[in-house]
Amino acid sequence: MNLSKNIALICKLPSHLTKVRPAVIVQTRFYPRPTSFPDYFQNPVFRKEDQATLVESNELSRIATVPVKPPTVAETSSVYYDPLVNKVINHVMKMGNKKLARSLVEKAFENIKRTQIERYHLAKTPEEKAKIELNPRDILHKAVENSKPLLQLLPIKRGGITYQVPGPITEKRSLFMAIKWLLEATNDKERTVHFPEQFAWELLDAANNTGKVVKRKQDLHRLCEANRAYAHYRWQ
Amino acid sequence: MLSRNIRYACRRYSHAVTFRTTESSPTQQTDNQFGLFYTVNKDLCKQLYGHGGLPKSYMKQSKTFAETAIMVRRPALDIINCIKATDLNKPAIRYVLYGEDGTGKSMTIAHLLHYAFEEGYLIVHVPWVSDWLRRVLRHKEMANSLTREGLVDLPLDAAAWLLHFKTQNQHLLKSPEFIVSKEYVWSKREKTEAGAPLHELVELGIARVKYACDVVDAIVNEVKLLSNSKKCKTFVAVDGYNGFFNPLTRLKTPTKKKVAPEEVTLTTSILELTKNDWTNAVMVLSADSIANPDDDTKNYLPQHLLYRKGFDHLDPFVPVKVDRYTDREFLTCANYYRDRLWIRGPLDMETELKLTSACNPFKFMEQCAPL
Numbered sequence: 340m341n342l343s344k345n346i347a348l349i350c351k352l353p354s355h356l357t358k359v360r361p362a363v364i365v366q367t368r369f370y371p372r373p374t375s376f377p378d379y380f381q382n383p384v385f386r387k388e389d390q391a392t393l394v395e396s397n398e399l400s401r402i403a404t405v406p407v408k409p410p411t412v413a414e415t416s417s418v419y420y421d422p423l424v425n426k427v428i429n430h431v432m433k434m435g436n437k438k439l440a441r442s443l444v445e446k447a448f449e450n451i452k453r454t455q456i457e458r459y460h461l462a463k464t465p466e467e468k469a470k471i472e473l474n475p476r477d478i479l480h481k482a483v484e485n486s487k488p489l490l491q492l493l494p495i496k497r498g499g500i501t502y503q504v505p506g507p508i509t510e511k512r513s514l515f516m517a518i519k520w521l522l523e524a525t526n527d528k529e530r531t532v533h534f535p536e537q538f539a540w541e542l543l544d545a546a547n548n549t550g551k552v553v554k555r556k557q558d559l560h561r562l563c564e565a566n567r568a569y570a571h572y573r574w575q
Numbered sequence: 576m577l578s579r580n581i582r583y584a585c586r587r588y589s590h591a592v593t594f595r596t597t598e599s600s601p602t603q604q605t606d607n608q609f610g611l612f613y614t615v616n617k618d619l620c621k622q623l624y625g626h627g628g629l630p631k632s633y634m635k636q637s638k639t640f641a642e643t644a645i646m647v648r649r650p651a652l653d654i655i656n657c658i659k660a661t662d663l664n665k666p667a668i669r670y671v672l673y674g675e676d677g678t679g680k681s682m683t684i685a686h687l688l689h690y691a692f693e694e695g696y697l698i699v700h701v702p703w704v705s706d707w708l709r710r711v712l713r714h715k716e717m718a719n720s721l722t723r724e725g726l727v728d729l730p731l732d733a734a735a736w737l738l739h740f741k742t743q744n745q746h747l748l749k750s751p752e753f754i755v756s757k758e759y760v761w762s763k764r765e766k767t768e769a770g771a772p773l774h775e776l777v778e779l780g781i782a783r784v785k786y787a788c789d790v791v792d793a794i795v796n797e798v799k800l801l802s803n804s805k806k807c808k809t810f811v812a813v814d815g816y817n818g819f820f821n822p823l824t825r826l827k828t829p830t831k832k833k834v835a836p837e838e839v840t841l842t843t844s845i846l847e848l849t850k851n852d853w854t855n856a857v858m859v860l861s862a863d864s865i866a867n868p869d870d871d872t873k874n875y876l877p878q879h880l881l882y883r884k885g886f887d888h889l890d891p892f893v894p895v896k897v898d899r900y901t902d903r904e905f906l907t908c909a910n911y912y913r914d915r916l917w918i919r920g921p922l923d924m925e926t927e928l929k930l931t932s933a934c935n936p937f938k939f940m941e942q943c944a945p946l
Binding site: 460 | 919924946
């Protein structure tokens, strides 16, 4: 499977190379409602790096004449822009209140940073210190990567019985599942604990390959393994 | 190409700029230390700011950074120079700090407190006026004053303040010169003799919370007398001073009558203290728009915040503006944050943060948090 290879590759690489973020999330937007933009309008290229690659590959002249949709407010060429963070913020968002969603996620990042920095100062040897990941974004990336499932169960009806049939999962759906599970695990909390704190803990756990979400992923994998006898129902 | 190399070299050089000074005594700090951070000793920190005095967000920060580092900034240096040059036998000079939200008025006061401590001033410090007048807990202790008709006592707040006063001046209060000038009678059985040590009075206020407000009033009078008689020099610092001149407080009497600030006994004591009818004292007050939350005009000038009443009360005073970071201060602050691992990553970040935070110290700190 392509994805599992990918993950295996990432696991093998030394830590400084894993920081190169996978370009999984494409900069596309799907409008839930019909928009005023006709089909032939292209998605905007708003990152400086992307524009540079366009210039290098001489595609800019081709795109220059095509009409382009405007980028949203969150899509900026800022140094801090990160498509995955934006995605997670959108998942946290309710009723279009992006300002609140963003502040919650940023608060969680702050909590992560504080705990990690304190851990860093507590660590005695330089090797221990080097192990501690301080960047909250990298922790989010690692957490999402660790909680992505590799397989999924599909209910397929054969002879009046619905079988849970294991099968491959698309990259996009596995990303969706990972973020969804992280948020479900976060919202399953005491009433007195605030979202940012719990989210920070869940992210730290998942980045460490422990915790509720990773367990949920492993449970799914185990179930898929158990149901492998039904796998042929996918095509029969 | 050459210009790019030069720019790169400049950046490399600017990154290596020093941001820390070993001169940890504010009395020795001069313009050479301008814009640099100095670390406050942990025990001293506990003594000076243990019961308030540092902003809450800053406390959190110092816990994360495992040290309390204060930047030496222009307003503090200016005031220190002024204090050094003043003749203390003249009536006390009042400095009023003002400036936009988050520019460091409270931090300037904290810095000056350290200076006053080193210079051996008797410190009378009110950490945040709105804690008394606007912060209403579920069970805010309130009582009608026994001694002054029509006024309201805040016994618990007064006792907490007395504890603060005691910890800040613990070494000074031990000296035999600090004695009470006249006899105070609290009740039939309790009284403080004339000639008793001042710390006995403070202890009484902490132990008998009922009389705490009256004790505060007595201490204010005694401190004034002691200063006038040259037995000590006094440093008065009040943060959010304009809170005393708001039209109303959030307090309510049991009969649901809203209380005005001047009807609180603590207010009258502190206002008495900030008159300039005594000598051998320095007063640093701050006018803060956060202490004035009903007003949404974003006007931070003292004339607006203090109202006519407060302005007349303080007139004449020396206004000191606390401004946003200059380029150099911003650079040292960013380098300090880098050193403390608070920000990492490419140097472009600073350029962007400088733009988005508009060099406002608090906003800068806030915006660095999730990065």
